[in-house]
Amino acid sequence: MTTLSRRRFLQISTGAAGLAAAGCFQGPQVPEWLGPAPAAADEIRTTPTYCDVCFWKCGALATTRNGRLWKIEGNPRDPLSRGRLCPRGTGGVGAHFDRTRLTAPLIRRQSRGAEEWAEVTWGEALDHIARGMQAIRQQYGPEAMALFSHGIGGNFLKHTFKAFGTPNLAAPSYAQCRGPRDVGFTLTFGDEVGTPERTDIRNARCLVLIGSHLGENMHNSQVQDFAEAVGNGASIIVVDPRFSVAAGKAHWYLPIKPGTDLALLLAWMHVLVEEGLYDKEYVAAHGFGFEAFAAELAPWTPEWAWPATGIEPETIRATAREMARHRPATLVHPGRHATWYGDDTQRSRAVALLNALLGSWGRKGGFYAPASVDVPAYPYPPYPTPARGKVDNPGHRYPFADGALTTGIRAATLTGEPYPVKGWMVYATNLLQALPAPEETIRAIRNLDLLVVVDVIPSEIAGWADVVLPESVYLERWDDLNTEGFREPFVSLRQPVVEPPGGQKPNWWIARELALRLGLGAWYPWKTVEEYLDHRLQAAGYSLAELREKGVITGPPQPLYFEEGVPAEFPTPSGKIEFWSPQLARAGFDPVPRFKAPEEPPAGAFRLLFGRSPVHTFSRTQTNPVLASVQDENEVWVNAAVARRQGWEQGAYVRLRNQDGVVSNRVKVRATERIRPDCVYMVHGFGHTAKGLPPAFRKGASDNLLVSRYAVDPLMGGTGMNVNFVTLEAEA
Ligand code: SF4
Numbered sequence: 001m002t003t004l005s006r007r008r009f010l011q012i013s014t015g016a017a018g019l020a021a022a023g024c025f026q027g028p029q030v031p032e033w034l035g036p037a038p039a040a041a042d043e044i045r046t047t048p049t050y051c052d053v054c055f056w057k058c059g060a061l062a063t064t065r066n067g068r069l070w071k072i073e074g075n076p077r078d079p080l081s082r083g084r085l086c087p088r089g090t091g092g093v094g095a096h097f098d099r100t101r102l103t104a105p106l107i108r109r110q111s112r113g114a115e116e117w118a119e120v121t122w123g124e125a126l127d128h129i130a131r132g133m134q135a136i137r138q139q140y141g142p143e144a145m146a147l148f149s150h151g152i153g154g155n156f157l158k159h160t161f162k163a164f165g166t167p168n169l170a171a172p173s174y175a176q177c178r179g180p181r182d183v184g185f186t187l188t189f190g191d192e193v194g195t196p197e198r199t200d201i202r203n204a205r206c207l208v209l210i211g212s213h214l215g216e217n218m219h220n221s222q223v224q225d226f227a228e229a230v231g232n233g234a235s236i237i238v239v240d241p242r243f244s245v246a247a248g249k250a251h252w253y254l255p256i257k258p259g260t261d262l263a264l265l266l267a268w269m270h271v272l273v274e275e276g277l278y279d280k281e282y283v284a285a286h287g288f289g290f291e292a293f294a295a296e297l298a299p300w301t302p303e304w305a306w307p308a309t310g311i312e313p314e315t316i317r318a319t320a321r322e323m324a325r326h327r328p329a330t331l332v333h334p335g336r337h338a339t340w341y342g343d344d345t346q347r348s349r350a351v352a353l354l355n356a357l358l359g360s361w362g363r364k365g366g367f368y369a370p371a372s373v374d375v376p377a378y379p380y381p382p383y384p385t386p387a388r389g390k391v392d393n394p395g396h397r398y399p400f401a402d403g404a405l406t407t408g409i410r411a412a413t414l415t416g417e418p419y420p421v422k423g424w425m426v427y428a429t430n431l432l433q434a435l436p437a438p439e440e441t442i443r444a445i446r447n448l449d450l451l452v453v454v455d456v457i458p459s460e461i462a463g464w465a466d467v468v469l470p471e472s473v474y475l476e477r478w479d480d481l482n483t484e485g486f487r488e489p490f491v492s493l494r495q496p497v498v499e500p501p502g503g504q505k506p507n508w509w510i511a512r513e514l515a516l517r518l519g520l521g522a523w524y525p526w527k528t529v530e531e532y533l534d535h536r537l538q539a540a541g542y543s544l545a546e547l548r549e550k551g552v553i554t555g556p557p558q559p560l561y562f563e564e565g566v567p568a569e570f571p572t573p574s575g576k577i578e579f580w581s582p583q584l585a586r587a588g589f590d591p592v593p594r595f596k597a598p599e600e601p602p603a604g605a606f607r608l609l610f611g612r613s614p615v616h617t618f619s620r621t622q623t624n625p626v627l628a629s630v631q632d633e634n635e636v637w638v639n640a641a642v643a644r645r646q647g648w649e650q651g652a653y654v655r656l657r658n659q660d661g662v663v664s665n666r667v668k669v670r671a672t673e674r675i676r677p678d679c680v681y682m683v684h685g686f687g688h689t690a691k692g693l694p695p696a697f698r699k700g701a702s703d704n705l706l707v708s709r710y711a712v713d714p715l716m717g718g719t720g721m722n723v724n725f726v727t728l729e730a731e732a
Contacts, residue, residue, distance in 0.1 A: 038065055047497045048075050048551020050482055052474030053088040053095065054617040055151045055173070056196065057482045058220050059552045060085060060092075062475055062497040069096050069475060069498045078552045079221075079488045080196065086218040087615045087630070094626030095473045096498060100457050100693050102470030103502030112445065115463040115691050122505065122513070125467055129425075130517035132450035132466070133164065136423045142166045143388045144422045146409045150429035152494075153471070155480040156511035157427050157454070162383040163515060163523040167390045168421065170404035172434040180718040181338040183400050184348030187581055189361055190571035193334045194370060196486055200560070201225035201333075203365040206235040206326035208319075210261055210351065212335045215245035217612040219336070221486075235326060237319050239264065241609065242637065242681050243674035252319050258607050258679050258722060259341050259598030260309040265350035266595055267305035268320045270297045272357045277324035279359030286568060287356070289580025289591070296580070296592040308597060327358040329365025337611075342711025342720035345400065346593040349581075353593075356577045362562040369566040370485030371558035375540040378532055380523050394418040398717035399587045405717045406435055407710075413444040423450040427507065428471070432460040433619035433685065433702060436710035436719050454510060457623055458692030470504045472496075477506035478529045481536060489555035491540070493533070493547045508532075589715060598723075605725040606638075607679040608658070610703035619685040619704075622696035633700035635670035637681040638728065643671035646728070653731035656680070656701060658724050660708045665689075666731050667701035680726060 038044060042065050051058045051072070059078020063070045072092050076083035085092075105125035106117035120128075136144050142165030147157055150171050158169050173179075182192035193199070201207060202225035214226045230236065230249050238250040239261065247253045256264060272278040273294050283290055302313035323330045332354050338344050352361075360366025392408025393401050394417065413421040424445075432438045445451055445464050453465040462468045471477075479494040508529045515524050526532040534544040542553055559565040572578045585591040601607050615621075615630045622628060636656065638648060648654060653666040665687045675681055686700030711720035 042066055044070075047495065048549075049475065049494050049497060050078070050492045050551070051081075051085060051089040051092055052151065052153065052479075052494070053092045053621065054219075056080060056219050056221070057152065057484065057492065058085055058089055059492050060089060061551070064498060067498070069093050072475075075551050077550055077554070078492060079486055079490055079554060081220055082224060084220070084224065086220045086223065088218060088617055088621065088627060089220065091615065091624060091626035091630070092475065094624035094628075095456070095621075096475050096501070097625060098457065098623050099625070100623040100695065101473075101502070101504070102456060102458055102462075102468060103504065104470060105503070106468040108466045112451070112466070113442070113464050115458070117468065122503070125469060126510075126513050126517055129450070129452050129467055129514060133423060133518060136449055137164070140420050140422050141387060143168060143386050143391065144420055145425070146170070146391070146413075146421050146423070147425045147427065148172070148406060148409075148429055148431060149427040152480050152482065153474075153507045154427045156508040157425065159380070159523065160511045160515040160518070160520065161425070163520040164518060165384045165386050167386045168392065168404065168409055170392065170406045170409055172406050172429055172431070174403035175405045175407055175716075175718045176339055176434060176436070176721070177337050179339070179401075179403055179716055180344035180713050181334050181336070181348040183402065183716045184345045185334060185352045186402070187345070187400065187583060188349055188352035188356060188572075188578055193367070194485060196221060196484060197334065197336070198367050198370045198485070199225075199331055199333060200365050200368045201331060202228040203329060204229050204234050204331040205329040205365055206237065206323055206331070208237045208239070208323065208330070208332040209246050210239040210333070210335060211340070212333050213240065213244035213246055213611055215249075216614050217336070218614045235322055237322065241676045241679050252315070252322070254311050254315060254319070255676055257308065257310045257676070258609060260305075260595070262343060262347045262350055262593060263300070263305040263308040263595040264311060264316065265347070265354055266297065266300035266593065267302045267309075267316050268323070269350070269354055269357060270300045271302065271317050271320035272324060272354075273297055275321070277321065278357040279327055282328070282359035283357065283577075283579075286570060286577050288572070288574040288576035288578050289582075293353070293579035293592050300595075308595070323358055326365075328360045328363035330358045330360055331355070331366050332358070332360070339713070339718045340720050340722040341598055342713050342723065343596065344713050344718050344720055345715040346590065350593045353579060356579065361577070362566060362568055364561045364563065368487060368560040369558075370487070371489040371555070371560075372483050372485040373489040373491045373540065373553070373555045375481055375483050375491055375536050375542075378526075378536055388419055391419060391421055393717060398713070398715060401716040406431075407719055408717060410435065410441060410444045413447050414440065422448055423452075424448055425452045425454070426461055426465075427454045428620075430455075430459040430461050430619045432464075433704045436704070436707045436721050438704060439708065454507065456504070457620075458690055459619065460688065460690045463690050463692070469510055470502070471510070472500040472504040472506050476500040476504065478508060478533065479506075481533060487560060488557060490552055491537075491542065491547065492552040493544075495548060601678060601725045602659070605659070605727050607722065608656070608703065608706055608724045608726045609679050609681045609722055610684045611681065613683040613685070616683070616685050619688065622685060622688060622699070623693050625695070628695055632695070633668065634683040634686040635668045636701065636728070637670045637672055637675045639675050639677040640671045640673050642677045643669060648728060648730065654728045655731060656706055656726040656728055658706045658708060658726050662706055662708050663729075664701035664706055665698050669728075680728070
């Protein structure tokens with residue numbers, strides 16, 4: 001196996017932005033609490049846990065010096081981190097020291113959104129919430145309560161809400177992120193890509209990234225694997241309107257016109273079929289409906305795709321041949337944030353079909369079969385069966401939605417149809433930066449009888465809450481076990497490293513105390529979370545004591561590929577890879593994806609694109625002093641020639657105005673050749689407007705504020721958000 005040098009990993013993880021180095025923050029940015037090197041008399045203590053700066057859950061070793069949090073590194077035992085954290089994970093110490101943290105429960109004093117509260121005790125806050133939930137249950141039924149959550153920390157609240165009797169539990173990670181991708185792959189292979197993605201990047205001989213900016217989007221294991229693939233000489237093809245960090249590693253960079261990826265995918269597949277370059281044996285053994293699929297592809301030539309995509313036919317042919325040359329170790333990455341233009345399930349299905357032609361599903365260098373340790377769930381009593389089904393997708397309007405739609409719950413809250421939703425609890429997700437059309441979210445909130453927010457900082461959504469509950473950060477709490485499927489089966493533990501600095505409480509305690517007040521004690525037979533964890537671990541043949549010591553326990557290696565003995569099974573209705581989809585045909589959709597040209601930006605306007613920073617997660621980390629010391633505002637990327645023509649100087653402030661007249665906060669211009677002239681780009685999560693976040697207040701601009709328009713995916717209800725156009729106005 002190729003050894004990945006630390007230098008190589010850092011080159012990719014820090015990228016062109018020249019940002020923080022994973023594993024160290026040096027020079028003038030060293031936060032003062034890190035202090036000088038430890039003295040011999042210092043008490044140094046290391047505790048294994050797993051990171052929560054994003055949802056990847058990398059195994060970490062957190063060290064305290066004389067009882068004070070000092071540093072966090074990767075846990076070498078952990079298959080996800082392999083002993084290294086990304087820059088955000090290393091900067092996780094700042095989450096503990098963040099001076100903007102909520103410290104006590106709050107109850108609203110003024111009108112919603114005024115951000116005026118009174119501090120109360122935990123008992124008062126929880127009694128208030130329980131009374132509100134009971135009143136809603138009495139008047140509208142338990143289904144009128146909805147829970148929005150993000151990450152594993154929401155598990156215990158989900159449990160309480162299911163015991164309460166509501167089916168309305170949703171996360172933006174579905175309809176605003178990976179939902180269309182997983183539906184597209186399930187329609188094709190019968191299974192989804194999952195989290196962490198089952199992508200065998202490290203063994204790929206050819207890696208195709210379509211709008212996936214690995215190295216800026218810092219999913220640790222994937223970036224390490226990407227660095228390994230680059231080091232191994234894999235052929236890299238990057239398709240992106242913006243010359244991303246990943247594009248800097250590419251052999252082929254295709255600066256595609258935004259919104260036309262599906263045309264390129266169809267043309268690539270056309271070439272593979274027309275030139276007979278696809279994996280004929282694999283397709284013959286596992287494919288369903290191939291002939292009809294091939295016939296549909298006939299018109300979609302590279303010459304047809306050229307005007308739409310801006311990619312020349314010879315480049316399309318050459319890159320298709322390059323993919324074929326390395327198959328089945330060619331991985332067309334499925335991406336993660338897939339909600340772009342509203343055709344997202346069909347686009348993702350085209351990615352799946354291209355992988356199918358290359359024979360990469362189930363093969364080394366393509367998609368492996370994930371394995372997980374079998375840790376039984378806690379034996380709770382069955383949940384009550386709600387009298388009414390989920391509120392988010394009435395009449396199965398989106399027939400392939402297999403997860404709850406946040407925006408569907410929001411719509412029901414606004415209209416009262418198919419039934420009223422009168423209470424929201426929001427855990428660890430800043431809905432005002434996560435859901436498109438934030439004005440709609442605010443109008444929905446105005447219809448609520450109760451809004452409870454559980455968070456660590458007073459985010460924008462907390463500003464609209466009736467009750468705000470301060471949660472301890474991940475370094476101060478236990479959480480549920482992590483048993484996600486991955487290359488190696490494992491179970492990992494989050495455990496407290498330090499005490500919370502104020503009156504914050506862990507989510508499991510909040511969920512349990514609320515359940516007891518709601519008369520749901522039968523669903524909480526355990527008193528402490530250690531009891532719960534130990535019970536589950538013992539049922540699997542492990543012990544909490546062992547996991548506390550190691551942080552991670554791995555199971556025996558499992559076969560990963562068909563060639564290693566993984567059964568080649570495809571749980572679609574036909575039991576095969578569905579090249580032509582009877583399911584889609586029956587539901588009135590295209591059985592093979594078809595391209596529809598996107599709306600053009602009006603004259604003088606640009607399509608607004610957004611993405612991730614390697615040192616921030618969503619809108620959750622801008623007040624983390626370590627991470628903010630590396631990046632405390634975003635920039636708007638504008639093509640350099642356009643900027644010159646318009647007189648927008650490098651570093652000057654501008655405001656963005658969208659098609660609906662929404663104007664952003666001021667944001668710095670980054671004039672660069674690295675973006676097409678028809679679009680602009682921003683990193684997501686900045687431009688905070690909550691008064692309680694002074695270090696991040698109005699620093700940079702919020703892309704989400706400008707996403708007042710969205711295109712709903714007709715198959716599964718995801719919200720395509722790259723459909724907004726902006727003009728730039730120089731700051732007076
Ligand atoms: S990818 Fe980075 S932020 Fe996310 S869990 Fe891993 S180390 Fe933490």
